[in-house]
Amino acid sequence: MDFYFRTEGLSVGYDRKVLIHDIDIAVEKGKILTLIGPNGAGKSTILKSITRQLELIAGTVYIDSHDLASRSPKELARQMAVVLTDRIRPELMTCAEVVAMGRYPYTNLFGKLTPDDVAAVQEALERVHALDLAGQDFSTLSDGQRQRIMLARAICQEPEVIVLDEPTAYLDIRHKIELLDILREMAQKRGITVIMSLHEIDLATKISDYLLCVKGDTIDSFGPPDAILHSHTIERLYDLHNGSYDLMFGSVELTKPAGTPKVFVVAGGGCGIACYRALQKRELPFATGILFENDVDFRVARVLSDNVVSAPAFEEMTSAQFERAAELLSGCAAVLDAGTPPGTFNRKNSELLRLAEERSIPVLRAGAQPAETIEKVIATISGLTDKMEV
Amino acid sequence: MKANNEKFRLGNTGRFTVVMVSLCGLLVLALVMNVNIGSVRIAVGDVFRMIWDGLRYSVGNIFTGGGYADELEALIKSSTESQILFSIRIPRMLLCSILGGALSVSGYLLQVFFRNPIAGPFVLGISSGAKMLVGITLIFLAGYINGVSSLTLIIAAFIGSLIITSVVLLFSHKVKNMSMLLVVGIMVGYICGAVTDFCITFADEYDVVNLTNWSMGTFSGASWDNVATAAAMCIPGVLASLFLSKPISAYALGEGYAQSMGIRIKPFRVLLILLSSLLSACVTALAGPISFVGIAVPHITRSILKSAKPAFVIPAAFLCGAVFCVFCDLIARTVFAPTELAIGTVTSVFGAPVVIYMMVKRRRAQEG
Numbered sequence: 001m002d003f004y005f006r007t008e009g010l011s012v013g014y015d016r017k018v019l020i021h022d023i024d025i026a027v028e029k030g031k032i033l034t035l036i037g038p039n040g041a042g043k044s045t046i047l048k049s050i051t052r053q054l055e056l057i058a059g060t061v062y063i064d065s066h067d068l069a070s071r072s073p074k075e076l077a078r079q080m081a082v083v084l085t086d087r088i089r090p091e092l093m094t095c096a097e098v099v100a101m102g103r104y105p106y107t108n109l110f111g112k113l114t115p116d117d118v119a120a121v122q123e124a125l126e127r128v129h130a131l132d133l134a135g136q137d138f139s140t141l142s143d144g145q146r147q148r149i150m151l152a153r154a155i156c157q158e159p160e161v162i163v164l165d166e167p168t169a170y171l172d173i174r175h176k177i178e179l180l181d182i183l184r185e186m187a188q189k190r191g192i193t194v195i196m197s198l199h200e201i202d203l204a205t206k207i208s209d210y211l212l213c214v215k216g217d218t219i220d221s222f223g224p225p226d227a228i229l230h231s232h233t234i235e236r237l238y239d240l241h242n243g244s245y246d247l248m249f250g251s252v253e254l255t256k257p258a259g260t261p262k263v264f265v266v267a268g269g270g271c272g273i274a275c276y277r278a279l280q281k282r283e284l285p286f287a288t289g290i291l292f293e294n295d296v297d298f299r300v301a302r303v304l305s306d307n308v309v310s311a312p313a314f315e316e317m318t319s320a321q322f323e324r325a326a327e328l329l330s331g332c333a334a335v336l337d338a339g340t341p342p343g344t345f346n347r348k349n350s351e352l353l354r355l356a357e358e359r360s361i362p363v364l365r366a367g368a369q370p371a372e373t374i375e376k377v378i379a380t381i382s383g384l385t386d387k388m389e390v
Numbered sequence: 391m392k393a394n395n396e397k398f399r400l401g402n403t404g405r406f407t408v409v410m411v412s413l414c415g416l417l418v419l420a421l422v423m424n425v426n427i428g429s430v431r432i433a434v435g436d437v438f439r440m441i442w443d444g445l446r447y448s449v450g451n452i453f454t455g456g457g458y459a460d461e462l463e464a465l466i467k468s469s470t471e472s473q474i475l476f477s478i479r480i481p482r483m484l485l486c487s488i489l490g491g492a493l494s495v496s497g498y499l500l501q502v503f504f505r506n507p508i509a510g511p512f513v514l515g516i517s518s519g520a521k522m523l524v525g526i527t528l529i530f531l532a533g534y535i536n537g538v539s540s541l542t543l544i545i546a547a548f549i550g551s552l553i554i555t556s557v558v559l560l561f562s563h564k565v566k567n568m569s570m571l572l573v574v575g576i577m578v579g580y581i582c583g584a585v586t587d588f589c590i591t592f593a594d595e596y597d598v599v600n601l602t603n604w605s606m607g608t609f610s611g612a613s614w615d616n617v618a619t620a621a622a623m624c625i626p627g628v629l630a631s632l633f634l635s636k637p638i639s640a641y642a643l644g645e646g647y648a649q650s651m652g653i654r655i656k657p658f659r660v661l662l663i664l665l666s667s668l669l670s671a672c673v674t675a676l677a678g679p680i681s682f683v684g685i686a687v688p689h690i691t692r693s694i695l696k697s698a699k700p701a702f703v704i705p706a707a708f709l710c711g712a713v714f715c716v717f718c719d720l721i722a723r724t725v726f727a728p729t730e731l732a733i734g735t736v737t738s739v740f741g742a743p744v745v746i747y748m749m750v751k752r753r754r755a756q757e758g
Contacts, residue, residue: 073653
């Protein structure tokens with residue numbers, strides 16, 4: 001395989017102190033490499049070393065099989081452009097002027113712009129959909145607009161490699177998607193190699209051809225997202241003990257409520273998620289069931305509760321599962337009916353609700369506003385406890 | 391493509407031209423007023439006639455290798471007016487405009503360096519450092535060197551500027567806040583002032599007279615020699631700054647971006663400091679410390695240009711500084727005549743409010 005961007009035994013750090021060592025990356029031309037990892041893991045340090053802002057402590061960076069250290073600053077500037085996290089505040093500069101700075105490695109001694117340069121500025125502005133901002137003062141822009149202008153500046157530099165340090169920070173979701181779309185297009189149509197760091201793991205897995213997981217003093221893993229990401233990669237990478245991250249959907253759940261379950265949620269078919277999250281918000285430990293293992297409710301329930309009764313997908317619910325659910329239900333002070341429509345395969349859940357009534361455990365039905373229902377549940381539970389104390 | 395170009399304001403060349411022409415006009419006006427007004431009034435017509443003759447003879451003198459020397463001598467000695475004109479007022483206003491311009495450019499370079507518009511050789515104590523070394527040279531070396539030349543003084547001032555700049559730089563690594571840096575600069579300035587005063591205490595009376603006059607900052611006593619020295623040092627300095635305008639413009643985006651565009655940051659920063667120190671050293675050595683020009687003039691220039699493009703700002707700031715100083719010198723000379731004010735007094739009156747305005751505006755911009 002012909003690798004365009006490559007590092008060999010790279011060690012990076014500040015003041016000759018090694019922060020991360022043995023970084024070996026190899027990426028083909030026109031691919032997107034994303035660095036992920038916890039805060040302070042050294043993503044920026046790696047990026048700064050690649051762009052020669054920091055001196056390498058050991059190892060070599062190759063672009064197109066040329067050693068980067070042998071390049072003059074000007075040659076490097078024509079090969080590599082950057083978008084940094086530095087919040088710049090140039091005074092009295094229009095966006096077009098900021099973007100035109102990207103022509104720096106190509107202009108003459110006084111930085112005079114030729115018609116070709118102006119055309120490049122315009123093209124770059126068009127590419128980031130910011131042509132209408134051209135005449136506006138840079139300091140009046142919003143964060144999203146600034147980031148687009150800085151990207152246009154980098155594009156205008158006509159690089160072969162573009163390095164971006166957390167380009168999506170400060171951006172709202174729409175601008176995040178727009179920015180990543182532009183990067184994807186540049187990589188595919190222009191063959192520009194993109195190296196960046198991202199905080200959003202879900203976006204990183206979706207846009208990247210390669211992921212580099214940075215953790216501690218060495219590289220946790222490197223490769224295509226599908227090859228290196230397994231169910232607990234993220235939890236391990238970020239030391240997630242509380243809360244969880246669902247790799248399949250990119251959704252985050254907060255810390256699960258601890259303790260013996262007080263509420264039993266009869267759910268399924270996606271109706272339960274809102275109830276689970278509402279219970280988590282009030283830190284109310286709960287049990288739930290019976291859920292098929294391919295149910296979306298199950299994906300959330302298993303990370304928010306230790307007491308989930310589940311049934312293998314595409315199989316009938318068994319009486320053993322029912323017995324276990326009934327046992328959990330009997331220990332609860334209230335039952336919450338998430339409102340799952342009864343059907344042939346989940347009739348055991350309807351039986352659970354009937355059982356609750358038989359045992360005179362209060363059953364509440366979740367409405368359109370689960371939070372309100374939870375308040376009622378809490379009132380019911382505390383009412384019961386009060387009675388018990390009396 | 392042409393039609394599209396108009397969409398961009400990639401440097402407002404039209405406005406720059408208008409500003410430069412107006413500043414040139416103002417400078418001519420200021421120079422004429424300066425030559426014209428004084429304890430002895432010289433009619434404008436006479437001024438122009440004498441200058442024209444003077445120029446004619448000088449040029450002739452240069453081309454014929456001294457053929458017009460007698461005529462030139464005769465012209466200068468022809469009347470009291472011509473003597474005042476040629477040996478006092480013209481050198482004074484020329485020195486004033488060159489040094490005023492140099493000081494503005496020096497301040498501008500410091501502002502680029504610290505990436506903050508509220509920086510200047512005076513407020514950062516650099517002028518005081520130069521003054522200290524010039525003072526020491528005048529007091530202690532004057533005895534050993536026969537007649538201290540203006541070049542010696544410039545070298546002394548340059549060394550003084552560099553020492554204080556390094557001290558301020560050392561602190562700038564520790565304090566990231568610009569206001570704190572200004573406080574450091576002012577304190578360093580006071581220390582230098584104290585050292586200077588200490589030296590004066592031990593100096594001979596004769597030296598002190600010279601020194602007190604000079605240490606207030608004044609353009610009086612300007613000679614053609616001074617003008618030649620100032621021009622020889624400052625004009626190349628300003629031209630060199632102009633050649634830095636491309637990296638300066640990229641540096642406005644911050645060190646990281648500047649580096650990524652191919653600028654070697656360290657040599658660039660060293661060059662900025664050397665040029666800035668050289669220019670302010672010339673001013674301090676030849677005219678004494680002059681306050682607030684270095685901060686106020688570049689700011690005024692940017693405001694009227696409505697652009698921060700260095701290729702525009704540097705020449706405009708030079709002209710603007712010249713106009714500012716020549717007018718201030720006029721005021722210093724004439725308002726309380728025959729008593730002459732220190733030039734620093736006048737520049738402070740006009741310059742300090744501009745700085746206060748800038749600080750308030752910046753604070754508001756940061757909060758808003």
